[in-house]
Amino acid sequence: xxxxxxxxxxxxxxxxxxxxxxxxxxxxxxxxxxxxxxxxxxxxxxxxxxxxxxxxxxxxxxxxxxxxxxxxxxxxxxxxxxxxxxxxxxxxxxxxxxxxxxxxxxxxxxxxxxxxxxxxxxxxxxxxxxxxxxxxxxxxxxxxxxxxxxxxxxxxxxxxxxxxxxxxxxxxxxxxxxx
Amino acid sequence: xxxxxxxxxxxxxxxxxxxxxxxxxxxxxxxxxxxxxxxxxxxxxxxxxxxxxxxxxxxxxxxxxxxxxxxxxxxxxxxxxxxxxxxxxxxxxxxxxxxxxxxxx
Numbered sequence: 471x472x473x474x475x476x477x478x479x480x481x482x483x484x485x486x487x488x489x490x491x492x493x494x495x496x497x498x499x500x501x502x503x504x505x506x507x508x509x510x511x512x513x514x515x516x517x518x519x520x521x522x523x524x525x526x527x528x529x530x531x532x533x534x535x536x537x538x539x540x541x542x543x544x545x546x547x548x549x550x551x552x553x554x555x556x557x558x559x560x561x562x563x564x565x566x567x568x569x570x571x572x573x574x575x576x577x578x579x580x581x582x583x584x585x586x587x588x589x590x591x592x593x594x595x596x597x598x599x600x601x602x603x604x605x606x607x608x609x610x611x612x613x614x615x616x617x618x619x620x621x622x623x624x625x626x627x628x629x630x631x632x633x634x635x636x637x638x639x640x641x642x643x644x645x646x647x648x649x
Numbered sequence: 650x651x652x653x654x655x656x657x658x659x660x661x662x663x664x665x666x667x668x669x670x671x672x673x674x675x676x677x678x679x680x681x682x683x684x685x686x687x688x689x690x691x692x693x694x695x696x697x698x699x700x701x702x703x704x705x706x707x708x709x710x711x712x713x714x715x716x717x718x719x720x721x722x723x724x725x726x727x728x729x730x731x732x733x734x735x736x737x738x739x740x741x742x743x744x745x746x747x748x749x750x751x752x753x754x
Contacts, residue, residue, distance in 0.1 A: 493673025
């Protein structure tokens with residue numbers, strides 16, 4: 471057994487165990503910490519696939535950004551020592567049946583399917599290539615989704631500011647209407 | 650780096666992660682934990698895209714850029730969802746989905 475197989479087994483066991491703990495833990499801050507472990511092990515898998523840029527994005531954006539955002543909102547909305555009540559037994563049983571059936575079906579389909587790999591030589595993914603593809607208007611370019619995602623990010627930023635903004639006791643239009 | 654590990658192992662790992670996320674989405678009642686389950690689901694899909702790209706189409710970059718854009722969408726989704734959750738908490742003083750059953754009053 472090679473070292474990369476040992477690493478793969480380590481990362482997979484961490485991902486499976488910590489994902490199950492994320493959805494079953496009864497303390498919400500612990501659930502967020504387990505989610506952080508899942509995301510960090512996923513970035514390890516990306517390193518194993520030789521996508522270093524993707525692993526760095528995963529570490530900074532997911533593990534660094536989204537988890538911190540989630541932990542901030544947990545601290546704003548719940549008590550740290552508060553424990554959830556258990557969901558009902560019926561709910562647990564039916565959800566477990568649904569997920570296990572789905573997982574078994576998908577795994578059987580995956581094992582049954584014959585994936586045929588290409589014979590073309592692998593391409594090295596470096597920063598220069600990524601930047602050129604993102605900016606290119608050629609056949610292999612991704613300039614359109616890049617622009618669309620920038621507009622989406624701007625819209626999400628404005629929307630979250632507008633939604634979370636504290637609305638005053640009475641705005642100008644409301645006072646005008648009452649007068 | 651990925652020698653000796655078949656593609657199927659990555660896909661099975663992503664499948665297990667996806668359905669654990671589905672289980673959490675169905676059983677959780679707190680809005681933030683539901684959001685965390687959605688993040689698990691999106692993350693498992695990213696593993697799938699990158700594994701397919703590396704094993705089946707190593708001369709192209711399509712799966713790579715798809716998962717990059719999925720991460721951007723997940724980030725903006727989390728920002729908007731947390732803004733909405735904080736607004737709900739301000740109005741109802743709870744973020745339990747079963748207690749938040751009025752849209753406007």
